[in-house]
Amino acid sequence: MNKGTPDTEKSFFHQYFTRDNLRFNIHNLNYLPRWVVVTIDTAILLVSFFFTFMLFKGTGLNYFITTYNIEFVTFFFSVNIFFFWLFRTYSGIIRHSSFIDAIKLLFSQMSVLVFFLLFNFFFEFFTKEKAFLNTALFVNIVFSFCGLFLYRVLVKRSFELYFSEKADTKLIRTVIYGADANAISVSNALKFETPSRFKIVGFVDRNNQNSSKRMLDLPILVQKKKLPALMRSVGAEAVIIADKSLSKEEQLIIVDQCLEFNYRVYTVPLITDWENQKEISQKVKNIQIEDLLERKPIVLDSKSISKQLKEKTILISGAAGSIGSEIVRQVIIFKPNAIIMLDQAETPLHHLALEIQKIDTNTKIHTVIADVRNKEAMENVFKKYQPEVVYHAAAYKHVPLMEENPSQAIITNVEGTMNLANLSCMYQVKKFVMVSTDKAVNPSNVMGASKRIAEKYVQLLQLQNQNQTHTTKFITTRFGNVLGSNGSVVLLFTKQIANGGPVTITHKDIIRYFMTIPEACQLVLEAGAMGNGGEIYIFDMGKPVKIIDLAKKMIKLAGFIPDRDIKIEIVGLRPGEKLYEELLNETSKTVPTYHEKIMIALEVNDEVETLCSDIKDLINSANLYDNDDIVSKMKKIVPEFKSMNSTFEVLDKQN
Numbered sequence: 001m002n003k004g005t006p007d008t009e010k011s012f013f014h015q016y017f018t019r020d021n022l023r024f025n026i027h028n029l030n031y032l033p034r035w036v037v038v039t040i041d042t043a044i045l046l047v048s049f050f051f052t053f054m055l056f057k058g059t060g061l062n063y064f065i066t067t068y069n070i071e072f073v074t075f076f077f078s079v080n081i082f083f084f085w086l087f088r089t090y091s092g093i094i095r096h097s098s099f100i101d102a103i104k105l106l107f108s109q110m111s112v113l114v115f116f117l118l119f120n121f122f123f124e125f126f127t128k129e130k131a132f133l134n135t136a137l138f139v140n141i142v143f144s145f146c147g148l149f150l151y152r153v154l155v156k157r158s159f160e161l162y163f164s165e166k167a168d169t170k171l172i173r174t175v176i177y178g179a180d181a182n183a184i185s186v187s188n189a190l191k192f193e194t195p196s197r198f199k200i201v202g203f204v205d206r207n208n209q210n211s212s213k214r215m216l217d218l219p220i221l222v223q224k225k226k227l228p229a230l231m232r233s234v235g236a237e238a239v240i241i242a243d244k245s246l247s248k249e250e251q252l253i254i255v256d257q258c259l260e261f262n263y264r265v266y267t268v269p270l271i272t273d274w275e276n277q278k279e280i281s282q283k284v285k286n287i288q289i290e291d292l293l294e295r296k297p298i299v300l301d302s303k304s305i306s307k308q309l310k311e312k313t314i315l316i317s318g319a320a321g322s323i324g325s326e327i328v329r330q331v332i333i334f335k336p337n338a339i340i341m342l343d344q345a346e347t348p349l350h351h352l353a354l355e356i357q358k359i360d361t362n363t364k365i366h367t368v369i370a371d372v373r374n375k376e377a378m379e380n381v382f383k384k385y386q387p388e389v390v391y392h393a394a395a396y397k398h399v400p401l402m403e404e405n406p407s408q409a410i411i412t413n414v415e416g417t418m419n420l421a422n423l424s425c426m427y428q429v430k431k432f433v434m435v436s437t438d439k440a441v442n443p444s445n446v447m448g449a450s451k452r453i454a455e456k457y458v459q460l461l462q463l464q465n466q467n468q469t470h471t472t473k474f475i476t477t478r479f480g481n482v483l484g485s486n487g488s489v490v491l492l493f494t495k496q497i498a499n500g501g502p503v504t505i506t507h508k509d510i511i512r513y514f515m516t517i518p519e520a521c522q523l524v525l526e527a528g529a530m531g532n533g534g535e536i537y538i539f540d541m542g543k544p545v546k547i548i549d550l551a552k553k554m555i556k557l558a559g560f561i562p563d564r565d566i567k568i569e570i571v572g573l574r575p576g577e578k579l580y581e582e583l584l585n586e587t588s589k590t591v592p593t594y595h596e597k598i599m600i601a602l603e604v605n606d607e608v609e610t611l612c613s614d615i616k617d618l619i620n621s622a623n624l625y626d627n628d629d630i631v632s633k634m635k636k637i638v639p640e641f642k643s644m645n646s647t648f649e650v651l652d653k654q655n
Helices: 004-016 034-058 069-087 099-127 134-167 181-191 227-233 248-260 289-293 302-309 322-334 346-357 375-385 399-404 406-426 446-465 489-498 517-530 547-557 608-624 627-637 649-654
Strands: 172-177 198-205 218-222 238-241 264-267 313-317 338-343 364-369 389-392 431-435 473-478 481-483 503-505 514-516 536-539 568-570 589-592 598-602
Touching: 034 069, 034 134, 069 099, 099 134, 172 181, 172 227, 181 198, 198 238, 227 248, 238 248, 248 264, 248 547, 302 322, 302 517, 313 322, 313 375, 322 338, 322 346, 322 389, 322 517, 338 346, 338 375, 346 364, 375 406, 389 406, 389 517, 399 406, 399 446, 406 431, 406 446, 406 608, 406 627, 431 446, 431 517, 446 473, 446 608, 446 627, 473 517, 481 517, 489 503, 489 547, 503 547, 514 517, 517 536, 517 598, 547 568, 608 627, 627 649
Parallel strands: 172 198, 172 238, 198 218, 238 264, 313 338, 313 389, 338 364, 389 431, 431 473, 473 536, 481 514, 503 568
Antiparallel strands: 536 598, 589 598
């Protein structure tokens, strides 16, 4: 039993009395207990009391007039401690003292002063002599307040200086672009951020009015030349864009200039957009590629959209996808009677359902797991819920996969669309809005061609039913690549950069149009509202983006240097991929709409009479899984379909 005693004592000694444990480490210093704070405050009161006593004694005046000196001193300190307790001056953390703590101390000491002045008055009234000298009491209170306040200031400042000196080498030297209230709030928030990321070295002002002035004890730098040169002059490594008066174009110029010299760029929302003022510093984030590519959002015609959706039953196919889920989020704003969220993907549909449940709405939400390829299942959905508007976003979209599996592209993208379109006519759906793609224009791959065939079919239904009353209006929306969607090149690059590279692109000259998911869904809603049936709506997507430039910019935004820190590799075009996408083919014309960003494509359908039989033939081939036969029939239906970088190129040579 006693053998273990020395070892126990040794372990105890090493646990508590080693050199490392005895060494003072301010990083590991815990917050002081309240009784310790009260003890320190009482000691300061004692020093102030003694100093006041000796000061007046030196002038020949007595602090105490009464003979009850010991009783008075005890009473004096007891009253002080009582008011400490009353105003809870000890409850604040000393190293984080604020203006509120100073106010508490002031109120505490003023209360002590008032109390003893009244005490002295009543003491004199009953005993005909004063207990103490009022002037001495006032001086005592002033000394006490100054001591208590300065003690807290010194502790707070000591901690700030210690940690700032220790962390300065690790912090990013940063300028804040802006000199308004937004910039000041950002600077204050970052000052107390834990752990700290930035050392603010100045504010950048575009105006010359604030030259030679300082703000928050930091210089205001007037931008008379390019920002990188200004940043270099103060040794800055990064910039936080807090000036919300900047236009999108001006912001892009700043970002491009900084990225050219490998400076980091951060952005922060407007003050009014902050939900929680305590988390301001967390809102300062690396500027995202979406911020650079995103344009001004489409201004929606809310009245027309609301007229179409309010108190209606809306069916959204492919609701679990990136486009479908955003349509759900935007549609629910217009207070429909019910939304049917339909998808075959169980898990993402479940996640969407959980998200929508958190929204305070009277709209009924129906979550339906079903496959658009199953006609019987779709008919059951239409029969049960009686939708009035259909947004058809369900589709297979990945080009290389569909190039290897053309039968699945046909069964899903073509037959699935036919099932929903035919049922919409049967159950007198008011509007059917189809989500298509720019890859349907002069398609170079199976996926794009399958979407073009689906477009043709819904246009055919519109032509066949245009003379009928209470008929379904078929509308098509066509747009390019969507940022943030599943399989997006942006997400791919983000993962590759996070893994240390390399970033892979298919061709150095490849270009793409980009739009955000909200933009795409706004187009879908607007098209559904303005469409009278048969239109293909296209969106002014701005300038195309060179993918290799996109990759370089994303690498720089992540804080790396392209081809040094993160390699860029050219891996060759994927099957069915072409260098550029188009929104219109050579025979198409456009008609403007009331919205400057939305146009109508006038597509010519020459094969109206044979289209139905050709599509049925195509679907039969798809069920037989004969890839060459499938693609040959697709090329017959879509003559402009020319395969690129694909095994199906031989079929074009045979024709």
